[in-house]
Amino acid sequence: MVGHEHPATKGITMYVVTGATGSLGRLVVRQLLDRVPADQVAAVVRDKDKAADLAARGVELRVADYDDPASLRGAFAAGDRVLFISGNEVGRRAAQHQAVVDAAKDAGVALLAYTSVLGGPKADFDLARDHQYTEQAIIDAGVPHTFLRNGWYTEVYTESLGQVLERGALVGSAGRGRVASAARADYAAAAVAVLTGEGHENKAYELSGDVAWDLDEYAAEVSRQSGKEITYRSVTPEEHREILTAAGLPEPVVALLLDIDGAIARGLLAGTSGELSRLIGRPTTPLSDSVAAALRS
Template identity: 70%
Template sequence: MSIVVTGATGRLGRLVVERLLETGVPAAGIAAVVRDKEKAADLAARGVELRLADYDDPATLTGVFRAGDRVLLVSGNEVGRRVPQHTAVIAAARAAGVAQLAYTGVLGGPEADFELAEEHKATERAILDSGLPHTFLRNGWYTENYTEQLGPVLEHGAVVASAGEGRIASASRADYAAAAAAVLTGDGHLGRAYELSGDTAWSLAEYAAEVAKHSGKDIVHRNVPAETHLEILTGAGVPAPFAAILVDVDRAIERGLLARGDGDLARLIGRSTTPLAETVAAALAHR
């Protein structure tokens, strides 16, 4: 039996593998599912088993999982292609007889009524239909979704969005990785759905103030109509379909759908979630 992490060279998957190692899971008991073994050479050098597969090629998933494995399906990052990708992973896991399939979905699960959530909801339904022992990790927003886009904010002195006064209960990507590791190594998680979010919800005006505080620059929050926001994003080179999804997310934020705070994340990781200020300060320090 191994703990298997798919998408293990991605930003979340790699952090999950690191967390497993930090908490004492032997490297030989961890399998990293990757498309490119060169990108995972550092993991292999530490004794982590590499299993090569591609979400887009179901044939490569045959034999990737073994009976009794505990598997983390990290959702794909290609919006519009994730349902067939995830379905292929689910089929392979079912055929292998894995002991657990944990899936990184979206906060709110079936109640999330914004466009970005649709593929996650379809994946949860497919997992339920498969009959696999499962755990749903319904991740809220990563604070890094904002701090990784600091360039334009610092250049223009503004956080531009269309979310109004909506609040976001975000946490760091490392927090979510720690939760996934806890679920993969602990007991009592089968059949559970965890609503994962940060301890404190914040507004984009508060985010702008934090960036100003830690950068020493004048940064304001500029709320714009959804149509204007869409024009700004497409003008900056964001493909129109994805820009529309981002604007729809801001509508969800304005309606409070990403402000939910159930405390599941802090309970799973055994500590408070990482504060907004800490992630902002770290991002600016590494620029």
């Protein structure tokens, strides 16, 4: 941390975002800067160079790594309101997340908002386990917290739109399972609302899009907007495994994708609680808008 006196000692609230150079983190920082002065925003990053644009806007950079508990001691200070964005290394996250929770507790943060998973303790798919571990670690630490149980990002699908258009099809084993997705920017807006708002302590929000859709509907929307006929090829999990393996994907990634499609098939990502649109004060981004944005880019 730069400077001799931390803003918290002057009674100034600092809004801290971990993983701030990631896709979600950057959106959160950008939206925070629309709401609060830049000198009240801190970005926890592994690589200062990747965050040069944030520093140029007046954001304080705090260098720390989830894999280095000692570095995390400088990431937080008493009174900070922190968005803890989960790591992306499945299988390593329990230890990484525990280190973040310990550092936040030791620092005496005012709020630790954590990006968890839709369903929380009820989610029965593999991807949810690290999140369930982390939620319990935060509860056990006694830190004032908010669980942002994020559903699916529409970008999970639209970011591979180029390949879908090339092949004329998308393949999956989710059957007719529905996905109540929202745009990444919608989830970022919810995080900002919690960080800068009041009355969110020790609450869990089930966050998802206003409308659930299935992959046939997604293919139809892409066809409508692109002018190219796209079909959804529904296959069994066994066939899906063969296709993904043949495409050269490593086994852990194959297992993860199959697990997610299984969760979708069981309806675990279809919930439309309305909590996301209520938090952000507007409807969530429609699927058609996300597809249009992806086609433009």
